[in-house]
Amino acid sequence: MNLILEKRELAPQACLFVVKAPRIARKARPGQFIILRPDERGERIPLTIADSNPERGTITLVVQEVGKTTARLGRMQKGESILDLVGPLGQPSHLEKFGTVVCLGGGFGIAAIHPIAKALRELGNWVISIIGARKKELLIMEEEMRLASSRLLIATDDGSYGRPGFVTDAFKDLLEEGIQTDYCIAIGPVPMMRAVCKITEPLEIKTVVSLNPIMVDGTGMCGACRVTVGGKTRFACVDGPDFDGHQVNWDELVKRQGIYLEAEKLAMEMFLHPEGACHRRGEGDAH
Amino acid sequence: MPIDTKERLKIPRQKMPEQDPRARATNFEQVNYGFTLELAQLEASRCIQCKKPTCIPGCPVGIDIPGFIKLIEVGDFIGAARKLKEKNCLPAICGRVCPQEIQCETPCVLSKKGRSVAIGHLERFAADYEREQGEVLIPPRPKPSGKMVAVVGSGPAGLTAAGELAKMGHEVTIFEALHKPGGVLIYGIPEFRLPKAVLMAEVDYVRQLGAEIECNAVIGKRETVDELLASGYDAIFLGTGAGLPNFMGIPGENLNGVYSANEFLTRSNLMKAYLFPEYDTPIVRGKNVAVIGGGDTAMDAVRTAKRLGAKNAYIVYRRSREEMPARDEEIHHAEEEGIEFRLLTLPKRILGNDTGWVVGMECLQMKLGEPDESGRRRPIPIEDSEFVIEVDTVVVAIGTGANPLVPRTTPGLETNKWGNILVDEATGQTSRRGVFAGGDIVRGGATVILAMGDGQRAARAINEYLRS
Numbered sequence: 001m002n003l004i005l006e007k008r009e010l011a012p013q014a015c016l017f018v019v020k021a022p023r024i025a026r027k028a029r030p031g032q033f034i035i036l037r038p039d040e041r042g043e044r045i046p047l048t049i050a051d052s053n054p055e056r057g058t059i060t061l062v063v064q065e066v067g068k069t070t071a072r073l074g075r076m077q078k079g080e081s082i083l084d085l086v087g088p089l090g091q092p093s094h095l096e097k098f099g100t101v102v103c104l105g106g107g108f109g110i111a112a113i114h115p116i117a118k119a120l121r122e123l124g125n126w127v128i129s130i131i132g133a134r135k136k137e138l139l140i141m142e143e144e145m146r147l148a149s150s151r152l153l154i155a156t157d158d159g160s161y162g163r164p165g166f167v168t169d170a171f172k173d174l175l176e177e178g179i180q181t182d183y184c185i186a187i188g189p190v191p192m193m194r195a196v197c198k199i200t201e202p203l204e205i206k207t208v209v210s211l212n213p214i215m216v217d218g219t220g221m222c223g224a225c226r227v228t229v230g231g232k233t234r235f236a237c238v239d240g241p242d243f244d245g246h247q248v249n250w251d252e253l254v255k256r257q258g259i260y261l262e263a264e265k266l267a268m269e270m271f272l273h274p275e276g277a278c279h280r281r282g283e284g285d286a287h
Numbered sequence: 288m289p290i291d292t293k294e295r296l297k298i299p300r301q302k303m304p305e306q307d308p309r310a311r312a313t314n315f316e317q318v319n320y321g322f323t324l325e326l327a328q329l330e331a332s333r334c335i336q337c338k339k340p341t342c343i344p345g346c347p348v349g350i351d352i353p354g355f356i357k358l359i360e361v362g363d364f365i366g367a368a369r370k371l372k373e374k375n376c377l378p379a380i381c382g383r384v385c386p387q388e389i390q391c392e393t394p395c396v397l398s399k400k401g402r403s404v405a406i407g408h409l410e411r412f413a414a415d416y417e418r419e420q421g422e423v424l425i426p427p428r429p430k431p432s433g434k435m436v437a438v439v440g441s442g443p444a445g446l447t448a449a450g451e452l453a454k455m456g457h458e459v460t461i462f463e464a465l466h467k468p469g470g471v472l473i474y475g476i477p478e479f480r481l482p483k484a485v486l487m488a489e490v491d492y493v494r495q496l497g498a499e500i501e502c503n504a505v506i507g508k509r510e511t512v513d514e515l516l517a518s519g520y521d522a523i524f525l526g527t528g529a530g531l532p533n534f535m536g537i538p539g540e541n542l543n544g545v546y547s548a549n550e551f552l553t554r555s556n557l558m559k560a561y562l563f564p565e566y567d568t569p570i571v572r573g574k575n576v577a578v579i580g581g582g583d584t585a586m587d588a589v590r591t592a593k594r595l596g597a598k599n600a601y602i603v604y605r606r607s608r609e610e611m612p613a614r615d616e617e618i619h620h621a622e623e624e625g626i627e628f629r630l631l632t633l634p635k636r637i638l639g640n641d642t643g644w645v646v647g648m649e650c651l652q653m654k655l656g657e658p659d660e661s662g663r664r665r666p667i668p669i670e671d672s673e674f675v676i677e678v679d680t681v682v683v684a685i686g687t688g689a690n691p692l693v694p695r696t697t698p699g700l701e702t703n704k705w706g707n708i709l710v711d712e713a714t715g716q717t718s719r720r721g722v723f724a725g726g727d728i729v730r731g732g733a734t735v736i737l738a739m740g741d742g743q744r745a746a747r748a749i750n751e752y753l754r755s
Contacts, residue, residue, distance in 0.1 A: 005383065021376055023509050023510070024509060027508065027509055027510075037466055041559075041565065041566045041567055042567050043558065043567040043568045044466075044558070044568075052404060068567055069567060079521060080309075083504070084466040084503050085465075085503060086465075086503040086504070086505055086509075086510055087465060087467070087505070087508065087509065088509065089505065096383070101755065146696070216466070216550055216553050216558065216568075217465060217553060218472075219464045219465075219505055219508075219694055220530055220531050220690050221474075221528075221529060221530065221531070221549055221553070221687075221690065221693060222532070222547060222549045222550040222553050223531055223532040223534075223547040223549060223550055224546075224547075224550045226541060228541060233534065234387065235531055235539070238531070252541055255542075255543055255545060255642065255643030256541065256643070258543070258643075259543045259544075259571070260569045263563065263564070263569030264569070266564055266565055267564050267569070270564055
């Protein structure tokens with residue numbers, strides 16, 4: 001069960017896993033996610049299904065090492081199994097022929113936007129994808145995105161590849177070209193999705209974002225993942241993860257994502273330095 | 288030597304030994320130690336063996352209560368456990384979490400003359416004795432019926448339905464969405480009230496009766512109900528349990544430090560956050576914690592908060608103590624452990640600081656008015672009575688809605704306006720042929736034993752359906 005068939009490094013501290021999960025692969029649709037727990041003492045974390053192959057019975061996960069659980073996953077190898085894996089969860093992304101669609105992927109959000117871009121193009125949309133990262137070596141899945149898109153724009157913060165600046169800068173260039181955008185999807189870090197919405201809102205371009213609040217069960221039981229959308233409390237695990245970006249209460253989301261920052265730091269440090277961590281517990285910044 | 292009724296009536300109700308309240312408020316070990324053999328036999332001898340027992344109709348699964356108590360009295364403890372298991376696959380669980388005081392113990396004739404027989408404590412004793420002696424007997428497998436049943440959810444309703452159906456000879460698979468079986472028994476009820484080892488032993492019993500349990504299987508997503516039927520299952524029992532938590536709809540409920548009881552308890556119980564960082568899942572350990580609500584879940588949450596290190600742990604409840612739906616024992620234990628009860632108190636808004644964390648809760652003082660439709664006296668706010676409780680953590684324990692995953696993906700499955708599945712009360716039959724349901728997905732939010740009663744009734748109805 002949940003055997004890792006392939007592992008590939010995409011960027012420093014970011015890996016792609018192809019995992020055997022035939023029954024999830026058969027059902028997964030773009031936009032959905034899984035929840036996994038790497039081992040018996042592990043935490044449950046949600047990860048987007050970056051790709052699924054029903055014939056091979058596999059799903060693809062892209063893991064960026066940001067905390068203990070993802071770091072633990074990063075050390076898993078081909079041939080090992082993930083203890084628990086449940087899915088597909090969440091609502092699939094809404095897909096139809098909109099016309100011209102702009103798909104923005106920031107950082108590891110590119111892995112999540114990839115299946116959506118691919119599916120939208122297959123439906124006959126003109127798909128312009130804009131992907132970006134802090135620097136060239138952190139940019140992932142460029143080739144896959146090129147194949148999935150009608151046109152691909154690239155931006156890096158430090159200018160080491162593509163247009164210097166953020167994906168939103170590249171998006172502004174595009175709008176200045178006079179491209180009529182019918183629909184927009186943005187997936188990436190919260191500041192990036194929020195910045196995209198700031199551009200599209202005055203232009204009245206419908207913009208969907210994929211939210212990643214903290215989750216525990218992920219199946220509509222615990223309520224950890226509540227977000228405020230259009231002034232109402234919604235649950236990202238069963239109502240989302242896609243929401244109308246112009247309606248999202250971003251300030252609240254950012255604050256809620258930070259609930260466990262201290263605990264996460266401690267767990268990470270104990271993982272990296274199991275010997276000395278107890279002494280440093282509670283001393284704050286570990287670096 | 289036989290004792291006459293008069294003498295039996297003279298014996299006082301025996302008290303179960305408990306961990307010292309001050310010590311237990313700082314640990315997660317079991318609160319009640321259970322009866323010793325002597326205490327159990329003495330308590331059992333209080334039962335006057337009524338010709339027409341009034342206790343049995345009070346039991347949602349119809350246990351032969353005088354029967355198993357007699358066996359304890361005569362020292363056949365294993366026999367008592369087996370008598371229990373004729374009607375109840377999970378006696379060690381029920382003996383710990385059933386609200387006996389409103390079920391079997393209220394109609395006990397002794398409750399009129401003093402105090403009823405401690406049926407719940409005796410049930411727990413017999414089940415624990417059998418398990419601890421390693422004498423759990425697995426009944427021989429019946430002749431296979433050739434029929435397959437899928438049970439969705441491994442909580443009390445699902446486990447009971449699965450156990451009964453397996454005993455009837457059907458091939459049963461339980462699909463559980465979480466990574467461990469037990470449903471609310473594992474994610475909701477804390478270790479200090481129901482040790483995981485006790486739960487796992489009874490889950491194993493259901494497995495040994497012949498039911499298979501598949502975890503990490505989320506029905507309504509990975510497979511729909513229709514796909515299960517198409518893949519060869521002849522009938523389905525839906526015991527998907529509680530859904531999304533209710534919130535009060537007051538300002539500040541999404542501040543950091545505000546939990547639903549489901550999340551708070553799931554982190555602590557299922558994910559073992561009380562052992563962080565030994566286990567990876569964190570939990571906010573508040574110094575001043577308010578739990579809103581007056582049910583068993585609220586008591587579990589507030590006592591968990593206390594054990595996580597809260598200096599002040601409050602129950603905030605808008606009615607008075609008499610109207611609290613929690614078991615008497617839980618309220619009593621909570622009081623002993625130093626939980627403060629802020630009764631007739633209605634939260635108005637939760638106050639936060641500029642980093643988004645809870646710093647207090649503004650409440651209104653209430654008074655009791657005329658009885659409402661539930662028969663309980665309606666709480667009425669006293670004007671201009673606002674006051675602030677200083678808290679850094681708030682846990683909302685005011686019930687749950689219905690889980691939408693199965694109803695949303697099962698065409699023709701009728702639900703009420705809250706999303707709970709509609710069933711025929713006598714059989715658990717839903718609007719879909721071959722599909723039955725029970726427990727909280729039907730009732731909205733009830734007890735473990737009512738869910739088990741539903742599972743048992745549905746198992747009988749499914750058996751009839753499969754054999755007709």
